[in-house]
Amino acid sequence: MLNSLKLIYEITKGNESILRKNKWLQYLYLTKEQIVNLEQVDALEKIPKNPILPYVEKTLRVLNEIDLPAYEKEIIEEVLIWSEVAKGGLTHKRKEWQEKGFQLSIHNIGSAQIYAAEQMNIPYQNRTIEREELIYLLILTHGLVGQFIRGEVRYQQFSPLIDWIEHNENSALCNIERVLLKLNQCIIEAVSKELWASIHSEVEEVISLIVKKKRHAEQSFNDRLKRLRESSIKNGEDFNALFDRLLTGDNEYTITLANFFKKTDLWYVESALQDFTFEEFLKIFLFINQRINPLSLQQVSFEPLMRDIYYDYKGKKAINLYKKRIIESYLAEFSLEEIAKGKAPENEHVTLSVLPLDQLGQIVGVQFTYSKAGQKLIEFCQEAEKSPLYERAIIMLYDFFGFRKDAFDRLQNEQTYLTDMNNGQDEKKIISDYATGNLMLDIGAGGGVMLDLLTEHHPDATVVGIDVSTNVIEELNRKKIRENKRWLVKQADALDLKTYYKPNSVDTIVFSSILHELYSYIPYNGRKFNHEVVVQALKSSFEVLSPGGRIIIRDGIMTEPKDEMRLLEFKEPSGMDFFKRYVNDFKGRKIEYKEVDKRTIQLPVNDLMEFCYTYTWGEEAYPHEVQEQFGYFTPTEYKQAITQALGKNASIIKFEHYLQEGYEEFLLPKVKIMNKAGDIVRLPDSTCFIVIEKIRD
Structure with a gap:
């Protein structure tokens, strides 16, 4: 076992007496610094109090398993134990280094400077300057091969090493090409064996250039x-x-x-x-x-x-x-x-x-x-x-x-939101069955599931995802490239599609669970929760729709008659508090209710359902769900709105409503829903599916 690994083992057992004679270990062990590249970190809270020494130990363990001549292994060992010291040291020691001008922010430079300073404590007659010079240069260029491959440093940073090779071609110290390769293996494999396997050949190419004393090998700007x-x-x-x-x-x-x-x-x-x-x-x-x-x-x-x-x-x-x-x-x-x-x-x-x-x-x-x-x-x-x-x-x-x-920019909950948008794939397939023509728009494309379905079932069509959110557009573009998707994305306003598309040019326009978001989030004519925004979205779509083209809607629905009353009994003691908070926070409309007892309330059926949509998703989703009103028209009102907005050229070829699968499964363990007589009743329909076709002249 390498002597350095034995020393690290001793310090982990609490034998601090060895620190006085081993300054490198003292600096790596006695430190409050947490200097680490966060690329490899899954959680900041899990970063060790001292991440430096464990990494150095990993590099040494890699070296310990490599078959090398002893004299070359000793050189690499010396380089590895000193190459991270600029990331360590107690506060007073770091202050002393800074006052001396050591460059602690660029760790390879700072570590080389610290190594050089420590060598001055060795009597001159006991020093081997040629060997020290090589170790100093290897510390100075420590990690730079990987940094060059990543594009971070320029090739000219290897000039001091190339100078040494040029002036020491007949040196018996080591096989410099082999030392450089194994040194870099230790550095990179300690981060990740997979990383080393993926860039091993590139590392060899760069080292070959250095050893051949090639002076100019800079990467192009591109x-x-x-x-x-x-x-x-x-x-x-x-x-x-x-x-x-x-x-x-x-x-x-x-x-x-x-x-x-x-x-x-x-x-x-x-x-x-x-x-x-x-x-x-x-x-x-x-x-x-x-x-x-x-x-x-x-x-x-x-x-x-x-x-x-x-x-x-x-x-x-x-x-x-x-x-x-x-x-x-x-x-x-x-x-x-x-x-x-x-x-x-x-x-x-x-x-x-x-x-x-x-x-x-x-x-x-x-x-x-x-x-x-x-x-x-x-x-x-x-x-x-x-x-x-x-x-x-x-x-x-x-x-x-x-x-x-962005009305739908959900910041840290974005991934959860996009995942939710991707759920219900089976329900969305029926939308694809009704889609027609060569150009199809998915309004509010979210996580891209509808785009995938449309392109899969209509391979000859041009499918475009429309979204107002910059955040969603960026993520969809990345998904498109990453997964080699055929669909396109476009940042556009669903209320003004004629700005982006000519009249009679679009064959299918899909609104899958998006109209209620427009209704809830968009201040239209000065106010949110305005039915006019839904009407405008339909008008905007119909303006660009081609004859024979279709608008397909899957969204929330209210039930009829609107004044029907229900009893809602909470099975959980916290349910009533949740409900009262919801009543206070919900801005879609005023929720009217009567408290029957400590766990039961009476309220209109549509108010009950609107609350249940939020209650179903629970506390984590509450901040978003309380902002939205899922049902905004009854079936009768929806048909009237379509007819008034689109006129006689619009034919409703499909109109159905149903209770979306999953609501009862998640909700009924929490509540009991009854009519005024106290009899348990089923939940009313939650979702509508509508297909509107533009009549050909």
């Missing part, structure tokens, strides 16, 4: 950006199309960005920026360029932003979408061209900050900073996630910052 966006590309970003659209040509911002990347090394870029769009990514670099001295800048670290942009949501690491939305709004104020000309938002609540990390202006850190009021409100929103205050908090956040108000 290739480097593509490598920096690898995670985004895997998640569905169409990099090539975006690059061609945004960066092809000799415009000012393209030249500025190309020069910036030609001169600068980067750290933690993917970890910090992978969830931002490619255009936002470019804007961030243009803003950085505004704030640095281009004559001296060499390194940019996104570690401060990476640390700040994530938090734990329901026990898992997640991007802080409250901060992300504010940043997106900030970045949206100016175009790439305007930013390249020096324009920058004057936003009192957020700004991009470039932090000097050395005294020479060569190294900077990047993060977004928020006003005190903004930071407090973000913290409030995070706390509000845990209670029914969530939706109100988000509305406050929108109003306070004046940024994007």
Whole structure:
């Protein structure tokens, strides 16, 4: 076993006496730092108090299993035990290092400087300078092969190592190519064996270039950006199309960005920026360029932003979408061209900050900073996630910052929302059966299930998902690329489709569980919960519908007669409190009820059903469900609305209503529903299915 592993084993048993003679272990063991790349972290709360030493131990365990000449294994061991020390040390020691000018923010440089300083404590006659020089250079370039493959550092960072190889070609110290390969195996395999397997050949290629003393092997601007966006590309970003659209040509911002990347090394870029769009990514670099001295800048670290942009949501690491939305709004104020000309938002609540990390202006850190009021409100929103205050908090956040108000942008609950939208696939299949023609629109495309069904059952049709939410459009575009989908997506307003499509050009328009959201969320003619918004959506669709084309609706329905009364008895003691909170929070209409006893109320049948839709989904869904009114027309009212809105050219070829499967299964264990006489009765219909066809002249 490697001697370093024996020492680590001793310290884990509590033998701290060994620290005095082993400074590397002292710095790695005695530290309060938690410097770690969050890409490999599932939950921030699960990051060990000291993540540095366990990682170094993993690298050493990989080395321990490699078959190498002892003298080469010793060199690699020495490199590995010192290569992370700049991430460690107690506060007073880190302060001492900083005062000496050690670059702790760029860990390979800082670790090499610390190693060099510690060697000065060894009597000169006991030192082997040639060996120390190689170890110093290997620490200095530690991890850079992987960083180069990722697009973060330039090839010229290997120049000191190439110089050493050139001047020590006949050195008996080691086979440098073999040492570099095995060193990088230890570094990368300690992160992930799968990662090492996937980039092993690329690592060999880069090392071959270094050993052959090749001086110029920089990546092109396109290739480097593509490598920096690898995670985004895997998640569905169409990099090539975006690059061609945004960066092809000799415009000012393209030249500025190309020069910036030609001169600068980067750290933690993917970890910090992978969830931002490619255009936002470019804007961030243009803003950085505004704030640095281009004559001296060499390194940019996104570690401060990476640390700040994530938090734990329901026990898992997640991007802080409250901060992300504010940043997106900030970045949206100016175009790439305007930013390249020096324009920058004057936003009192957020700004991009470039932090000097050395005294020479060569190294900077990047993060977004928020006003005190903004930071407090973000913290409030995070706390509000845990209670029914969530939706109100988000509305406050929108109003306070004046940024994007997507009616269906559900922030951290977005994935849950899209999953819910994807449920009910069997019910949605019947929609596909009634779809017709060559051009089909799915309004409020959500998670994309309806798009999949339409393209699967109508392979010759052009299927387009329409959504007002930027967030949903971005996710659908990623899904399209990621899963190689044939359908298209378009951000558009369902109430004004003629702006996007010509009259008589669309053959099928689908409204699957979306009209009630328009009704609930869109302030139409000055107010929400306005039946006119449903009428306008139908008119907007009919205007672009081709003769013989169809509007297909699957949505909520109210029951008739509207004044019929029901008794609702709660089986759970908390049910009455839930109901009274709902009555207070629901804004669709005033809920009238009479309290019969501590667990029973009497109320109109449609008010009962509207409450039950929310009660069925439970506490977690409450903040969203209480905002929505699922039923807005009775069958008679729906038919009248269609006839009045669309006129004699509209033929209703299918009109049915039913109780959606699952409501009774989830609801009846919680409540007993009775008529006025106290007899148990079935739930009324919840859902309608309507097909409207445009009559041919």
